[in-house]
Amino acid sequence: xxxxxxPIGSIPRPLWLIEALERQEGTSVLLDDAYETAIRETIARFxxxxxxxxxxxxxxxxxxxxxxxxxxxxxxxxxxxxxxxxAGHTRRMPRLTAGPFRYKQYADDYVEAAMRYTKTPLKxxxxxxxxxxxxYPAEGIPDYPREQFIDELLxxxxxxxxxxxxxxxxxxxxDFTEGRLAMKIDPSGNLLNSFIDLNNLALSxxxxxDRRRIGVHTCPGGDRDSTHSADVDYAELLPSxxxxxxxxxxxxxxxxxxxxxVLRIIQRYMKPDQHIxxxxxxxxxxxxxxxxxxxxxxxxxAKYIPLSQLGTTDxxxxxxxxxxxxxxxxxxxxxxxxxxxxxxxxxxxxxAK
Numbered sequence: 001x002x003x004x005x006x007p008i009g010s011i012p013r014p015l016w017l018i019e020a021l022e023r024q025e026g027t028s029v030l031l032d033d034a035y036e037t038a039i040r041e042t043i044a045r046f047x048x049x050x051x052x053x054x055x056x057x058x059x060x061x062x063x064x065x066x067x068x069x070x071x072x073x074x075x076x077x078x079x080x081x082x083x084x085x086x087a088g089h090t091r092r093m094p095r096l097t098a099g100p101f102r103y104k105q106y107a108d109d110y111v112e113a114a115m116r117y118t119k120t121p122l123k124x125x126x127x128x129x130x131x132x133x134x135x136y137p138a139e140g141i142p143d144y145p146r147e148q149f150i151d152e153l154l155x156x157x158x159x160x161x162x163x164x165x166x167x168x169x170x171x172x173x174x175d176f177t178e179g180r181l182a183m184k185i186d187p188s189g190n191l192l193n194s195f196i197d198l199n200n201l202a203l204s205x206x207x208x209x210d211r212r213r214i215g216v217h218t219c220p221g222g223d224r225d226s227t228h229s230a231d232v233d234y235a236e237l238l239p240s241x242x243x244x245x246x247x248x249x250x251x252x253x254x255x256x257x258x259x260x261x262v263l264r265i266i267q268r269y270m271k272p273d274q275h276i277x278x279x280x281x282x283x284x285x286x287x288x289x290x291x292x293x294x295x296x297x298x299x300x301x302a303k304y305i306p307l308s309q310l311g312t313t314d315x316x317x318x319x320x321x322x323x324x325x326x327x328x329x330x331x332x333x334x335x336x337x338x339x340x341x342x343x344x345x346x347x348x349x350x351x352a353k
Contacts, residue, residue, distance in 0.1 A: 001347040003298060003310055004052070005340060006171065006277060008217055008250060009125040010065060010317030011042050011057030012329045035060045036113070043117045045329070049337040053121045053170060056114035058317065062105065065175055065320040066127055067093060069103040069160070070135065081134040083181070085221065085228050091321065096135045099144030101152040108163035121170035125217070125317075128176045129157045129202050130195035150198070158205050165213060173215045173250065174199070176241075177316075180220050181228055183236045196240050203245040215248030215277070216241070219316045220255075234262050242269045252315035253279040254289075254297065263304040276305050279315035280342065281335045283327060288334045294342020295349070302350055312343045 013021075017038045020031060042057035061068040070076065073094065080095035107126045114122055136149050164172045176199070182192040203211060218241060221228035234256070241249065249270075256262050263278075270276055280297040281289055298312055318332040319325075 001052070001344050002307060002351050003312060003343050003347045004275075004277075005312040005343040006053040006123060006250070007046075007051060007055055007336060008219075008314050008317045009055050009058050009123070009173065009175075010061075010319045011046070011055070011059070011332050012319040012325065012327055013057075013059055014038055014041070014329065015325070017059070018325065039114055040117050043114060043120075045333050046336070047118065047120055049333055050340045051120075051336055052340075053123050054118065055123050055125070056110055058110075058125070058320075060110055060113065063321070064091070065125060065317065066091075066131060066177075069105050069107070069127060069156075070094060070132065071104065073102075073104050075099070076135070080137075083221070083228055093134055095137055096141065096149070098141060099148060099152070101135075101149050101156065103156045103160065106160045106163055108160065108167045108169075111164050111167040111169050115168060122168070123171040123173060124164045124169040125173040125175050126157070126160055126164065128174045128178070128195075128199055128216075129153050130176065130198050131178045132157075133195075133198060134178070154198075154202050154205070157202050161202075161206070161214065165210060169213075171213055171215055171248065173217050173248075174246070176216050176218050176244075177221050177228075179218050179241060180232045180234075180237050183232045184228075187236075189236070189240070192237065192240055196243055200243070200245050211245060212247040214246050215250055215275075216244050216246045217250040219252035219279075221316075235265055238262075238265045239269045242271055242274060247273065248275045248277065248311075250277045250313045251279060253301075254282040254315050255279070255284065259297070259300060260304075263301055267304040270305070270309070272309075275309050275311055277311035277313040278305070280312045281314040281339045283314055283316050283318045283332070283335065286327070286331065288331060289338045289342070291338055291341035291345055294338055295345040298343055298346035299349065302346070307350060312339060314339060 038059040046054040062071045075098040076094035080093035083091045278301045280294045
């Protein structure tokens, strides 16, 4: 295919694994066999879709994509930053109560475990420094200034990304779902700008060659068939997003009411060295897209994005929070297969021109 296609990350966990997690702590050694089985089965089904790049479905990420690396830290409390979703529920981050700041889990462990079962290029998603910066309380922490926290946060993030690349990850994707949310929290744009600056401090630590293997994912959130910031105009996010020093951008687009308007914004602000993966699959819609629908969305995007910079993806992961059963595994894999088939069809049409 002349147009590359990649997933975002998460696949709904088998119900038996969710039930096992509910019965005992997610880090229990008693769950090791269950995790291994889920990873092996997920990779096998991923490969059956024909996807040229796969993930482990985030089967072993403790609880969710946002706090997997800090879940269970002893210097945290559960009453941290609150994320409200349109379905009426909320998610909370842990609140840091003391220094130092260290990850408890690094994502390269997931890469190492998954690569035992596949030779297909493997993608690994990691959480952004800006998301984790929300753990530091506004009132501060005695004897642990925010500046020291930020230094340690950047160090931990850099180490995680380098470890993933070193273990052979084809792509490392930085999840930046809080980007659009930042404009909802602070319409002035100051919070978003601070997030961009912080993430660029991290990205600047990598060489241009490394940054070609690093991407950034943005979406309005996705949990229990709802979002946290879909009401925020993309025009308020995208100009700043493309200031990030990453080589790849994964942009939720399938669910947008006016995709061509968003594509015109992308066309205006994208840079020549950036690869744009547009969302052609809506994980929140239970209906499975057809290959032709996907093809049409790719052809639409190709009117605005040069083929040399165009790719396709899903709008979001299919189950970024462990307990989200709103989408079935069968539906997720069927949608991925449609993305692959539709992208291939569009590639054939565009290469014939």
